[in-house]
Amino acid sequence: MEQVTHKVSQMAEHLIGSEIIKLGGEIRDRILKGEQIYNFTIGDFDPNYFPIPEALTAYIIDAYRKNLTNYPVANGAPELRQAIVDLLMQKQGIQYHADEVLVAGGARPIIYAIYQALVDPQDKVLFPVPSWNNNHYTHLSHAQQVFVETTPEQQFMPTAEQLEPYIQEVSLLALCSPLNPTGTMFTQEQLLGICDLVLKENQRRPKDQKPLYVLYDQIYSMLTYGQSHVDPVALRPEMKPYTIYVDGISKSLAATGVRVGWGFGPAHIIDKMKSILGHVGAWAPRPEQIAAGKYLADVNRLDAFLSHIKAALQQRLQAFYEGIQYLKSQGFAVEAIPPAAAIYLTVQFDLKGYTSASGNTLQNTSDISAYLLSEAKVALVPFRAFGASDDSTWFRLSVGTTSMDDVKASLNAIESALKGLKKP
Ligand SMILES: Cc1ncc(COP(=O)(O)O)c(C=O)c1O
Known part of the structure; x- marks a missing residue:
């Protein structure tokens, strides 16, 4: 029978799925078919190397055993929201009330709800690129994206000077630190400059107009390797009415598959977000919420887990960083930015114009990705997938699914592949 595909909404018609998930899926399919690939594309953890805390597993099972399986409270289990506000005070020195916190099935629904609560159709949303998925959330809100491209010299973090030309025309500024895809983070000075820009703009804006809001995604804030995490409200308390945080x-x-995330900010906005997510039904499962609340209530135990996971992640990131620096010292056209946080290393393969043994000249980023995949069996995500320009030769290397053995083996494979190229 002939398939008839009737029209769908304009929004759905023009929605593109996550490029990163698509790429990760393609690589996974090839691995399932038997190919040996070092897959550094996904921002996830292999539970064989990085299991969730044992106590969290035990609390989750316990909650199911106790039949705590009915609807969760709409804004989240009270014990979890209380644990979150206690943690915020201890870790960031910022004071929130449990009513200013909303729990959801991961951080994604929180981001979606922030956009839906604050952004009107045709509004402009400002964000730096590379960044994670703001283009898609802007599209879901029928809004327009305005982006500024950051550079390696600034560790790919935006500056106030870059944002200033657009600040009067936008409703939302979406920031993330530590940043996916780069593993870099704001310095206090950089973020202060941006906060002051936002505060100045909100003083200028007529009071009957929507203020400029800031979405601050700090989902990697506890995975830092020396540099301190900074956030708008801790630096400038006057930012509180304008800032909505994303965390989890x-x-x-x-715990990417456990699906517990949260947002916090002004109560009236959190309340709107609660209604939006209530209609979607995007709550975290109640047993997981209760378990997360119990787990997070013990900060010493949390810190012990964090030092263990951070040591393992940093070991991998550092080994990759040093491996790339070694290759650079051997004259190869590669570079890496020192890893500051998260599970990502920013690496450059500046190989445009190089020719492979089979005589093919690498013309663009896709050719570079394809060459690394075919010759080194290494899969990376180009920054283009995070909104950077097409000719960017920078890539995200994610270490959450890799062993130390694979780090070493893949660096050797990269070296061999680079040796197989002829300079332009
Ligand atoms: C910056 C950032 N925010 C939010 C998320 C989404 O988190 P969750 O899996 O809790 O929805 C991710 C996941 O990759 C992320 O990198």
């Missing part, structure tokens, strides 16, 4: 356990507890 997906990364810090290696």
Whole structure:
């Protein structure tokens, strides 16, 4: 029978799925078919190397055994929201009330709800690129994206000077630190400059107009390797009415499949977000919420887990960083940015114009990705997938699914592949 495909909404018609998930899926399919690939594409953890804390597993099972399986409270289990506000005070020195916190099924629904609560159709949303998925959330809100491209010299973090030309025309500024895809983070000075820009703009804006809001995604804030995490409200308390934070356990507890995230900010906005997510039904499962609340209530135990996971992640990131620096010292056209946080290393393969043994000249980023995949069996995500320009030769290398043995073996494979190229 002939398939008839009737029209769908304009939004759905023009929605593109996550490029990163698509790429990760393609690589996974090839691995399933038997190919040996070092897959550094996904921002996830292999539970064989990075299991969630044992106590969290035990609390989750316990909650199911106790039949705590009915609907969760709409804004989240009270014990979890209380644990979150206690943690915020201890870790960041910022004071929130449990009513200013909303729990959801991971950080994604929180980001979606922030956009839906604050951004009107045709509004402009400002964000730096490379960044993670803001283009898609802007599209879901029928809004327009305005982006500024950051550079390696600034560790790919935006500056106030870059954002300033657009600040009067936008409703939302979406920031993330530590940043996916780069593993870099704001310095205090950089973020202060941006906060002051936002505060100045909100003083200028007529009071009957929507203020400029800041979405601050700090989901990697507990995975830092020396540099301190900074956030708008801790630096400038006057930012509180304008800032909505995104956070969760997906990364810090290696719990991407447990699906517990949260947001916090002004109560009236959190309340709107609660209604939006209530209609979607995007709550975290109640047993997981209760378990996460119990787990996070013990900060010493949390810190012990964090030092263990951070040591393992940093070991991998550092080994890759040093491996790339070694290759650079051997004259290869590669570079890496020192890893500051998260599970990502920013690496450059500046190989445009190089020719392979089979006589093919690498013309663009896709050719470079394809060459690394075919000759080194290494899969990376180009920054283009995070909104950077097409000719960017920078890539995200994610270490959450890799062993130390694979780090060494893949660096050797990269070296051999680079040796197989002829300079332009
Ligand atoms: C910056 C950032 N925010 C949010 C998320 C989504 O987190 P979750 O899996 O809890 O929805 C991710 C996941 O990759 C991320 O990198």
